[in-house]
Structure formats: structure tokens, C-alpha cells
Amino acid sequence: MTAAQVVAEQGTAPLGTPLLRVTGLTKTLRGQDEPRTILGGVDLTLHSGESIAVLGRSGSGKSTLLSLIGLFDRADGGQYLLGEQDITRIPERKAAALRSSEFGFVFQRFFLLKHLTAAQNVAMALVNGQGWLPRRKRRAKALAALEQMGIGHLAKHKPPRLSGGEQQRVAIARALVREPKILLADEPTGALDTDTGNVVVEALRSATDRGCGLILVTHDHDHAGKMQRMLHLDHGILSPMEVRP
Amino acid sequence: MIGLSGRFRSALIIGGQGIRARKLRTFLSMISLFLGVLGVVAAQAGQVIAHRALVANSELTRGVDGTQQVYLPPADGSSEMLMDVIKGRKDAVAMLSTQAIIGEPNVRPINEGGSPIDGGGGGGYGTMMQCDAEGNCVDPNEGKPSGQAIEVRMLALTGDVRQFRPLRVQSGQWLDFHGAPSLAPRLVLNKAAAKAFTMYQVPAEMRFQGSIANSTPRIVGVVDDGQPQPQAYVRTDELLNWMPPNALSDPQYGGGAEILASPTATDFIDILKKKFAAIADPKMGGGQVYVDTISAEDMMPGEIQLMRWVFLGVSILVLLIGSAGILNVGLATVGERIEEFALRRAVGTPRLLLAGIVLAETLLTGLLTAVAAIGAGIAGLEAASRLFGDRQPMLQDVAFPWEAGVAGVAAGLIAGVLGGLVPAARAARIPIATVMRA
Numbered sequence: 001m002t003a004a005q006v007v008a009e010q011g012t013a014p015l016g017t018p019l020l021r022v023t024g025l026t027k028t029l030r031g032q033d034e035p036r037t038i039l040g041g042v043d044l045t046l047h048s049g050e051s052i053a054v055l056g057r058s059g060s061g062k063s064t065l066l067s068l069i070g071l072f073d074r075a076d077g078g079q080y081l082l083g084e085q086d087i088t089r090i091p092e093r094k095a096a097a098l099r100s101s102e103f104g105f106v107f108q109r110f111f112l113l114k115h116l117t118a119a120q121n122v123a124m125a126l127v128n129g130q131g132w133l134p135r136r137k138r139r140a141k142a143l144a145a146l147e148q149m150g151i152g153h154l155a156k157h158k159p160p161r162l163s164g165g166e167q168q169r170v171a172i173a174r175a176l177v178r179e180p181k182i183l184l185a186d187e188p189t190g191a192l193d194t195d196t197g198n199v200v201v202e203a204l205r206s207a208t209d210r211g212c213g214l215i216l217v218t219h220d221h222d223h224a225g226k227m228q229r230m231l232h233l234d235h236g237i238l239s240p241m242e243v244r245p
Numbered sequence: 246m247i248g249l250s251g252r253f254r255s256a257l258i259i260g261g262q263g264i265r266a267r268k269l270r271t272f273l274s275m276i277s278l279f280l281g282v283l284g285v286v287a288a289q290a291g292q293v294i295a296h297r298a299l300v301a302n303s304e305l306t307r308g309v310d311g312t313q314q315v316y317l318p319p320a321d322g323s324s325e326m327l328m329d330v331i332k333g334r335k336d337a338v339a340m341l342s343t344q345a346i347i348g349e350p351n352v353r354p355i356n357e358g359g360s361p362i363d364g365g366g367g368g369g370y371g372t373m374m375q376c377d378a379e380g381n382c383v384d385p386n387e388g389k390p391s392g393q394a395i396e397v398r399m400l401a402l403t404g405d406v407r408q409f410r411p412l413r414v415q416s417g418q419w420l421d422f423h424g425a426p427s428l429a430p431r432l433v434l435n436k437a438a439a440k441a442f443t444m445y446q447v448p449a450e451m452r453f454q455g456s457i458a459n460s461t462p463r464i465v466g467v468v469d470d471g472q473p474q475p476q477a478y479v480r481t482d483e484l485l486n487w488m489p490p491n492a493l494s495d496p497q498y499g500g501g502a503e504i505l506a507s508p509t510a511t512d513f514i515d516i517l518k519k520k521f522a523a524i525a526d527p528k529m530g531g532g533q534v535y536v537d538t539i540s541a542e543d544m545m546p547g548e549i550q551l552m553r554w555v556f557l558g559v560s561i562l563v564l565l566i567g568s569a570g571i572l573n574v575g576l577a578t579v580g581e582r583i584e585e586f587a588l589r590r591a592v593g594t595p596r597l598l599l600a601g602i603v604l605a606e607t608l609l610t611g612l613l614t615a616v617a618a619i620g621a622g623i624a625g626l627e628a629a630s631r632l633f634g635d636r637q638p639m640l641q642d643v644a645f646p647w648e649a650g651v652a653g654v655a656a657g658l659i660a661g662v663l664g665g666l667v668p669a670a671r672a673a674r675i676p677i678a679t680v681m682r683a
Contacts, residue, residue, distance in 0.1 A: 067677075070591070072677040072678045093595060096593050096594065097595075099592065099593040100593020100594075105591050113585055115262065115265070120262075124259075124589070124592065127258055128255065128593045128594040129252040129256075131251055
């Protein structure tokens with residue numbers, strides 16, 4: 001473990017049982033050119049109710065880190081503990097189940113399906129083959145998630161009729177509708193103006209009040225400053241920037 | 246079980262949403278498949294209808310599936326014996342044949358020998374010669390002038406033969422086997438005989454081989470029996486008012502007997518065999534009774550088998566064409582929906598379910614197309630029946646065969662599977678990180 005990694009771990013606030021802990025996470029991209037190391041041994045711990053901002057240059061590996069934590073991809077090395085469970089080499093079938101039950105995802109582009117209403121877009125996270133809810137319950141949960149984001153009145157609107165901020169809040173409602181333990185947001189304000197971005201970040205941060213852990217990847221220092229911890233990713237190494245009690 | 250059910254329902258819901266979102270594209274892929282499935286439905290319907298028509302025709306001329314067909318060679322006393330054995334039985338009917346001439350007495354009939362009347366002249370078989378045991382034959386019409394008379398093959402029935410051979414009543418009524426026999430024999434003509442009687446005005450006087458006097462027949466109806474030569478059906482007891490029973494089985498007139506019996510009438514056939522063996526002349530066949538069981542499968546000629554192979558070939562070709570259409574649209578759709586599928590994986594949708602979603606869409610498309618093609622097939626058959634039913638008996642009152650419906654649904658589903666497999670596999674392989682790098 002490097003000195004910077006130790007510092008990053010030391011910066012972790014003691015907020016109870018860790019939701020996740022990654023140690024020595026590495027990732028190297030192997031293409032036609034020479035192999036390129038994206039992550040060179042990342043250590044990170046996230047506790048319940050904790051919010052972490054990850055900053056860094058474009059191409060520094062922030063999204064790659066998020067995709068490894070979110071089980072979109074597999075690390076080349078290191079260990080990944082989700083609660084007490086070692087999921088470093090988890091098979092894809094179980095990873096899909098964990099993505100459904102443990103994680104919520106928010107992306108820079110909202111990825112709303114244009115042919116579905118806002119409520120149907122939120123409910124799509126409930127129609128994923130991981131358990132089954134009747135239509136009425138799905139709709140009730142989707143409406144509750146939209147209400148939570150303050151856009152319940154837009155439930156029947158389709159994405160093209162919504163503003164960017166509204167679309168991103170629909171996406172956050174979709175991420176929260178399964179009541180995940182961990183919320184992963186990859187530059188969620190990148191396509192929004194400052195004011196709308198603030199609304200979205202506040203919506204994300206409020207999820208931690210209910211015990212959800214949040215990892216926010218952003219370029220915006222103001223938004224990052226609203227998180228409890230700020231980490232900086234540079235040359236595949238994660239180091240602390242600031243700690244907020 | 247619950248998990249599978251949830252996944253199945255999820256696939257159907259998401260597949261349905263995908264179809265609704267791309268109505269025009271779904272419609273276009275349906276068009277490419279529609280004609281193909283319609284071809285399968287039409288080919289299968291044609292095959293089934295043709296088969297049914299052939300079976301129906303065979304039932305008319307031979308008998309229904311499973312019927313035991315017994316042939317009793319001509320022998321002195323055999324008709325008396327037969328009527329004694331068959332009396333009171335409802336599971337067997339005997340048909341004894343003789344030749345009859347209806348019309349002017351002592352003339353050569355228009356169709357000597359009972360040949361078909363086709364147009365003006367008729368004839369063709371020539372006079373049916375009468376031969377004795379020594380082989381000396383005479384022409385019964387020798388020296389007679391030509392006149393207005395029609396010769397028919399007379400079939401004397403001991404009961405209602407339609408339980409075994411479903412003759413179709415065309416007009417009038419069928420023979421009534423209840424009640425006392427009439428002295429004026431009631432006749433039911435077949436269509437060929439009816440045609441002859443329509444073309445020629447003949448007096449109502451009938452003479453037949455072995456009769457002791459001429460009688461006056463009453464024609465009560467016309468049936469379709471599938472035979473080209475003129476025939477008439479009559480109650481045996483009404484015929485026997487005018488001839489001795491032995492005359493019906495007189496070898497001089499060549500009169501054998503055909504018996505149709507139900508599959509369970511084995512005791513009857515055993516008795517018949519034994520009694521016939523006792524009276525038969527060993528020189529004339531040795532008392533051999535010929536028994537055959539009618540089989541529907543045997544009624545299927547080579548043309549139908551060939552049609553089946555042609556149908557199979559057309560079906561495969563059609564499925565390939567339809568599948569290629571769906572495959573084309575499916576691949577294009579998956580290419581457009583990469584982000585959607587990656588997003589669905591991100592929210593926990595398993596790879597298998599993603600493949601299931603794409604397959605559900607193509608299967609639903611195939612199924613909808615099949616339903617449309619079957620509907621068009623039913624409507625087309627109804628229209629063909631109304632327009633051409635008068636000229637084509639095969640199309641009269643024809644019902645849409647359920648086999649064609651099954652074939653259509655199967656074709657639609659198979660095309661859906663074939664056309665959806667590759668897109669489904671591609672959808673399942675879309676890397677989830679696509680959404681991160683978009």
C-alpha cells in the first residue's frame with residue numbers, strides 16, 4: 001500500500017459498518033497499443049450514510065473505478081468486500097443480482113428510455129427479472145420515488161418533454177426505487193447548469209440521510225464540497241483532498 | 246419457479262414495450278413474414294382439404310376407416326345363407342348386385358352393360374353376357390332392337406349401408422328400411438343414373454336378371470356414391486318380391502355379395518365363413534371368403550404424399566425468408582438499443598433475460614403475424630368457398646382445418662426464434678460499461 005493510499009484510508013470517517021471495502025484494486029487496459037494501467041492499487045471504504053466525492057482529470061480512471069465498484073467490470077487485482085462478503089471473483093449472474101439489490105446508478109447522460117413515461121422509466125428498475133412485483137405495486141413505488149425527487153406531477157410525461165434537471169431527477173428516482181445501500185453517480189451534473197446541478201446534487205446527498213452510501217464522481221469542486229469526503233484520483237492512485245465531519 | 250415466472254413476465258412486458266415503441270418497424274418485419282406464413286397456412290390447408298376430400302371419396306366408394314369389407318364369391322344358395330346369417334344384425338350390411346334395365350321392354354338399352362352415360366351415345370361396356378357353369382355364354386339382348394331403356398347396376402341392401410359408406414343424399418330421400426316391403430321397389434339412384442334418367446325419358450318398367458316378372462319401380466331419391474357408372478340402390482326384400490333369393494347369387498349372372506361390417510362383428514364373419522365353406526363348390530373358389538379392413542392411411546395416394554413434401558420444402562423456404570426479415574430488423578434494432586440494453590444490465594437485468602427480451606419481441610412479432618395470416622387464410626377460404634363452391638365440390642361448405650392454424654402458429658414462432666436468436670445473443674453480450682463511456 002502506498003503512502004497516499006494509507007492517507008486515503010486514514011481519511012475515512014468512522015461511520016459504522018463499512019458498506020464496501022476495496023483494497024489494492026488494479027485495472028489495466030490491454031488494447032492494440034501497450035497495456036495502460038488505469039488503476040494502480042486503489043483502497044476505498046464506504047460506510048452507511050457516508051458521501052464521498054471522487055475528483056480527477058479526464059481519463060484519470062474515475063469512471064473505471066466506479067464501474068469496478070458497481071460490478072460493471074472486473075478488476076485485475078485486489079480485493080472487494082461488500083459488507084462481509086468477498087465479491088472479488090463473483091460470477092456475472094450473482095453480480096447482476098447484487099447490482100439490482102445493493103446498488104443504484106446515476107450517469108452523466110440520463111439514459112431514460114424515450115418511449116416510456118417518467119413513471120415507467122423509474123419502474124424499469126423493478127422489471128429486471130430479480131423478483132417480481134405486480135403492476136400496481138410497481139407503479140406505487142415508482143410514483144413514491146418520483147415524489148421523493150419532487151417531480152411526482154411529471155409521472156406521465158415522456159423524457160423529450162422534460163428538462164435536463166427533471167430528466168436527471170427521474171434517473172435518480174430510478175436509482176433509488178429499489179432502495180439501494182450504495183448510490184454511484186458518474187458526473188451526474190455534467191450536462192446541467194449550475195443551479196440545476198445543485199438541485200441534483202442535493203437530491204443525491206439527501207439519499208445518505210436514509211443510510212445510503214454515496215460515491216459521486218465529478219469535476220465540480222463545489223458539488224464535491226457538499227460530500228463528507230473528497231478524494232482525488234491521479235495516475236491510478238486515490239488520495240484524500242479534504243475531510244468534512 | 247417464482248424467479249422463472251418473474252423473468253418470463255419481465256421479458257414479455259419489456260418485449261411488448263419494445264414492439265409498441267417501434268410499431269412501424271415491427272409492422273414492416275411482419276409484412277415480410279406475413280406472406281410466408283400465409284403460404285404455409287394455405288399449403289397446409291390445401292393439403293388437409295385435399296386429403297379430406299380424397300378420404301371422403303374413398304369412404305364413399307369403399308367405406309369408413311376400420312370397416313371390415315367381406316367379399317362372398319357367387320355360389321348356389323349363398324344369398325339365402327347370407328340373408329339368414331345377417332338377419333337382425335345392425336353391425337353388418339350386405340350388398341347383393343345384379344343388372345337391371347329400366348324402360349321399354351325387350352329393347353337394347355342405351356348403355357348396354359350399364360356403362361356411364363356421357364353425352365349423347367352412352368355405351369361402351371357392351372352387353373353383359375350370361376354364362377353357364379360349362380362356360381357357354383349368351384347375349385341376353387341378342388336380336389333386340391335399340392330402344393329407350395337404361396341399364397343400371399342394382400345393389401340390393403339388407404340394411405342401411407350409410408353407417409359404413411356415407412352416401413350423400415343429393416335430392417329426395419334415402420331408403421327407409423323400416424316397415425313392410427313395397428311391391429313397387431323403391432329405388433335410390435346414384436348421380437350417374439340420375440343423369441341418364443334426366444337425359445332420356447324412359448317408361449317406368451324394370452326388368453332385372455333373375456326376375457320372374459317386370460316390376461314398376463319408384464325412384465325416391467338420388468345419392469352421390471362416387472361411382473361413374475349408373476347404379477341404383479334398393480331394399481333386398483323389395484327386390485325379392487320379384488325374384489327367388491337364389492337368383493341374387495347365381496353364378497350365371499356373376500352375382501357375388503359384398504358385406505360391410507363393423508370392426509367388432511368378428512363373430513358374424515366367423516359364422517359366415519363356416520357356413521359359406523359348407524355350401525361352396527370347391528371348384529368355384531373353395532369356399533374362400535375374402536376379408537379386408539379398410540384403412541384411412543391406405544386411402545392416401547402418392548399425390549398427397551408428394552404434396553406433403555412440397556409443403557415441407559415450401560415451409561422451410563418460407564421460414565428462412567421470414568426469419569431473414571426478422572433477423573435483419575432484429576440486428577438493426579439491437580444496434581440502436583445498445584445503451585438501453587447496457588442500462589438494463591446496469592440495473593440488474595441478467596444476460597439471459599436480455600436475450601429473452603429480444604426473443605420475446607421476435608416471438609410476439611411472429612405470433613402476431615401468424616394470427617394475421619391465419620385470419621387471412623380463414624377469410625380467403627370462406628371467399629373461395631362462396632365464389633367457387635358451385636364448381637369445385639371440394640370447396641363446398643369447407644371448414645378451415647385446425648391443422649393449418651397450428652402450422653401457421655408454428656411457422657410464426659419458428660421464424661421468430663430463428664430470426665431472434667442472433668440479435669438476442671448480441672444483446673446479451675453488450676458490455677455494461679457502455680453506459681459509463683457514453
